[in-house]
Amino acid sequence: MENIYDLVIIGGGPCGLASVVEAKVAGIKSVLLLEKGTNHSQTIRTFYKDNKRVDKEYKGLESQTKGRVKFETGTKEDVLNYFDSLLDSENIDAFFNTEVEKVIKNGDIFEIYTSNKIYKSKFAIIAIGRMGKPNKPSYKIPPSLNGIVNFNLDKCGNNERILVVGGGNSAVEYAISLSRTNTVTLSYRKMEFTRLNDINLKDIKYEEKYGNLILRLGTDVESLENEEGKILAKFKDGREFIYDRVIYAIGGSTPVEFLKNSNVEIDDKGVPIVDEYCQTKIKGLYIGGDLITRSGGSIVFALNHSNTIINHIVNK
Template sequence: MEKAKIAVVGAGPAGIAVAVEAKVAGVAPVVVLEKKGEDCDTVVNLFHEGKRVDPVYRKVKVEPIGRLSFDTETREEFLARMDRVIEEYGLDIRYWNEVQKVVPGPGGFRVVTGGGLEVEAPVVVVAIGIFGKPVKPGYPIPKEVKDRVHFSMPKAPPEGEKILVVGGGDTAAETACFLCGTNDVTLSYRREKFFRLNETNACNLDECACTGKVSLKMPSNIQGLSADGDRVKVHFDDGSDETYDRVFYCLGGSTPQAFLEGIGVAFDGRRPKVDEAGETNIPGLFLAGDLMLEKGSIMGAFNSGKIVVDGILARYRDKVLG
C-alpha cells in the first residue's frame, strides 16, 4: 500500500491540472493513476491526426485562471505541450493503472487499480472524463455492420467511401470536414440549423457545404439501421432509406454513473452532485474536468484543477500539507 496526500484518478487535462496546481501549492506526494499507457487518452484516441484543438469549444470561451492554458494548436502540438508540463512539474503518473475501486474509510480512501497498485490518500480527485462511454443511438446497431459504424475516428481513416456523419456539434462538423477531402460525405442533424458550433467549425462546414464537399441533410432523424450486404442502410423517419459504406456517430460522451455510484457519489438526475469546489457528498472526494462541468472543455478542465485544489487547501489543508 502506497501513501499519497492526493490521489488523482485519470491523467487527462483535468487530472494533470489538479496534479500541477497541487504541486505548485506544495502538496506531496501526489499520485496520478491512469488506465492507459499515455496521458490524455481522449485526445490521443478520439482526436483525428492534425485536428485543431480549440480553447473555445461548444461556443464557450473560458479564460484561464490557473497555471495551464493553451491557444489554438494541432492535436500533436497539444500533446507535446502536455508532455512538457508533465516533465516540467515532475508529475508522478502511474500508467496502466485503471482505478477499479475507491473505498472511503475512517483514515482516508483506499484506491485500488487493475494494475495491482493500492494507494491510500486522505483526498481523492476523480477526473476520468465522459468519453470512455460515447453516447449511442437509441436503436440497435445490427451486428453485421458493427465494424462499419463508428463512434471515433479509426486509426486508418476511410478513403473513397460514401459516409454519413450524425450529429450537430463541433465534433460532427470537424469529422465531416476532415473526411470530405477523400470521401463522399453527408451530415445528418435533427435540427434545421446548427446552434452550438464554434466560429471556425461553422465557417469550415459552410465552405465544405457550399463547394459541395459535404451534403447537409437537415433536419433529419434516423429511425434505425439495417445491413445492405456489408454496407449500412439508414432508415430516416421521413420514410426514405439510403445506403452508406460507413456511419460515424458524433453524439458526445456520458457520465460514468455506475463507477461513481459504486463509490457512493450522489446524483441529481444524470449529473453527479458537487459543490462549487467540485466536492461530492463524500467528504474528501472531489470531481474535476468534464465530470464536474456542465459544458466540458480542455480550458474548463484546466481551470477545474485550480478550483478543486483551492477547495482542497481551504478544507483539508492540515491533511494534505501536514
C-alpha cells in the first residue's frame, strides 16, 4: 500500500526539529523529516563559528519558548548536542541528503518532490530557512577570488588581513573572533549599529577602543578586484585597501523559486503570506522559522512557530 505520512517536515533546522518533537508529543503518528544536508541544523553548523555563544534573546526578538522544546543560551556545540538528543528521543523517519524541490497539493494530499522520489503526506511544514542562499553583494566578485571571498568562517586561517562586511550580530561576532589571530577590519554601511544585541554592542566598542580591530562605519565597498592574488577592495569614499580575505555576513534570502514552484504566495518583499497559525493560503501547508520573518529570525522564534503550527494541526 502507498505510504501516506500524517506530516512531512521539510528542513531540519530549529523549526523543523522542534516540529518533529511537538508532533510526536502531540500524538501525530507518522512523521517524516527531510533535510538536504548530511545532518540536521545546517545553518548552525555552517555559519556559526566554533564555540559561538548562542543567545536565547537574539535581535530583541521574543525570548520565551512556548512549546515543549526548551532552549537556553549556550554554545554552538551545546545547541547541536541538545538538538541531537531531541532527534534521537523521537521515533521518527529522518532522511538526510534529501533536498526537496517543491510541495504540491493534489486533492487532500501533499506531494513532496525530491530528485528521486515523491513523498505523500496529509500535512506539510516548510522550515527551510534562508541561509541556503546567503546574500551576495550587488557588484560582481571576480571568479579568480572565489576561494578567498567567503560567506562563513570555514576557510579562515591565522595572520591574515581580513575584511568583514556587515552590521548585524553575525558580522560583529565574526569580526571579533577573527581579530584574535588576524588583522580585521569591519565595514558597515551605516554610521551606527542598529541591530546588535547589548553584549555584541559592548564587545565591539571595547575591541575598537583597544585597537584590536578596525571599525569602518558609514563605508560601503564598491568593487573587488584581483591584485596579484590578493583582494583589492575599493570603497565608495574613494579609499582602497588590500586584503587576504573578505567575508560577507549580510544575511540570507528567501528561496523564491521553491516557494513559487510550490504555489505559495509571497508578498512584495518576498516573504511568504501566512496566517496567525503560520498556515499558507494552501490549507494544511505551513511555513515556520526564518522564512516567514522580515529581517531574520531567531531560534526561539523558530521553536515557537513549530508549537503554533502543531497545535493548529492537532486542533484540526
